[in-house]
Amino acid sequence: MGLFNDSLGASESLFRNELALDYDFLPKLLPYRENEQFKMAACIKPLLQGRTGKNVFIYGAPGIGKTAAIRFVLRDLEEETDEVEVIYVNCWQKNTTYKIVIEICEQLGYKFTQNKKTEDLFRIAKDIINKKCAVFAFDEVDKVEDFDFLYTIIEEIFKKTIFLITNFKDWLNEVDMRVKSRLIPELMEFRQYSAQETFGIMKKRSDFAFVPGVWETDAFALAAQKAADIRDIRGGLHILRESGLVAESHSSKKITVDYVKEALSKTEQFFARKPDNLEEDMKIILDIIAENEGKKIGDIYKVYQAKGGSAIYKTFQRRIRKLADNRFIETKSISGGTEGRTTIINICKLKKLTDF
Ligand SMILES: Nc1ncnc2c1ncn2[C@@H]1O[C@H](COP(=O)(O)OP(=O)(O)O)[C@@H](O)[C@H]1O
Ligand SMILES: [Mg+2]
Numbered sequence: 001m002g003l004f005n006d007s008l009g010a011s012e013s014l015f016r017n018e019l020a021l022d023y024d025f026l027p028k029l030l031p032y033r034e035n036e037q038f039k040m041a042a043c044i045k046p047l048l049q050g051r052t053g054k055n056v057f058i059y060g061a062p063g064i065g066k067t068a069a070i071r072f073v074l075r076d077l078e079e080e081t082d083e084v085e086v087i088y089v090n091c092w093q094k095n096t097t098y099k100i101v102i103e104i105c106e107q108l109g110y111k112f113t114q115n116k117k118t119e120d121l122f123r124i125a126k127d128i129i130n131k132k133c134a135v136f137a138f139d140e141v142d143k144v145e146d147f148d149f150l151y152t153i154i155e156e157i158f159k160k161t162i163f164l165i166t167n168f169k170d171w172l173n174e175v176d177m178r179v180k181s182r183l184i185p186e187l188m189e190f191r192q193y194s195a196q197e198t199f200g201i202m203k204k205r206s207d208f209a210f211v212p213g214v215w216e217t218d219a220f221a222l223a224a225q226k227a228a229d230i231r232d233i234r235g236g237l238h239i240l241r242e243s244g245l246v247a248e249s250h251s252s253k254k255i256t257v258d259y260v261k262e263a264l265s266k267t268e269q270f271f272a273r274k275p276d277n278l279e280e281d282m283k284i285i286l287d288i289i290a291e292n293e294g295k296k297i298g299d300i301y302k303v304y305q306a307k308g309g310s311a312i313y314k315t316f317q318r319r320i321r322k323l324a325d326n327r328f329i330e331t332k333s334i335s336g337g338t339e340g341r342t343t344i345i346n347i348c349k350l351k352k353l354t355d356f
Helices: 034-048 066-080 097-107 118-129 148-156 177-183 195-209 217-230 233-249 257-271 280-291 297-306 313-325
Strands: 056-059 084-090 133-139 160-166 186-189 329-334 342-347
Touching: 034 056, 034 066, 034 084, 034 133, 034 160, 034 186, 056 066, 066 084, 066 133, 066 160, 084 097, 097 118, 097 148, 118 148, 148 160, 148 177, 195 217, 195 233, 217 233, 217 257, 233 257, 280 297, 280 313, 280 342, 297 313, 297 342, 313 329
Parallel strands: 056 160, 056 186, 084 133, 133 160
Antiparallel strands: 329 342
């Protein structure tokens, strides 16, 4: 009959290295980001020749390899040389100058940070770094609440490259003039992956993660198409993993279209953007945007105020960024007019995962 020939044995798995689907798993090579990585390296290179490096402002939508690209470059640098101190800070977790300087000290190997003041900690870090040179990467930098750490680094570290990384191009406009005029960064845009590139990336990752041959061709194509639809590799990796788990739960040796569909209906929750969970003020802002599609951020703020909104403009901007981070809205930076640069805001219209 062969009823069970097709099933997995109790100790068998479709995965050969499930870790490869983790968001922070770093593939050895980052396909389609080679140019960006070479450019990053070029900005660091002067440090290796005893000069100061170039600063870089990196921006682009969420989930398209900014963090992966910089972490790979920094890891490569650390493997190449001991002459450069390498510091990577995620500003979502460390969002004040004080927290950042503690993190810097710890990454430099200085452990006695307790009960020390910000200035003292900076002096310690400076003394260590200025014996050599340093590369700083401040990821998700739009989450920082003050710019003192940047000012101090710019002024007091002699030889350095500073990477500032964010999903929001416009954030640079908010940086203090005294910082911005000294930073003079190169701008580097990360563009969205095409559907074909998304397919290629997911294929590579699944080759690491799964036993060869377990994916049926059209099943994989469906998973990759969904990742392209939601424009997020991170989400795509999640779909791959869930599909594998669903197939395993059916003791199947193959991952078929049906299992992918089942995984998609399960993960819809995960990707669903539910306005219900938003804070009240964010909901109000989202409603205003829905009624004012394609308008400038300043105009939307005016409507918000007219409706009794009380947040100051800076707070309003933060909320806009939060809505964009969570894919409720899309922001686009445009130039022109009398105002220089401004931001256009639209409701994000991504396909639903379970639309087939
Ligand atoms: N070109 C790529 N090749 C392989 N994996 C990628 C690529 N781009 C993104 N990823 C993966 O997608 C996920 C999201 O990438 P990440 O760098 O965190 O995005 P961002 O920082 O732009 O929000 C990570 O798991 C990352 O490893
Ligand atoms: Mg990131």
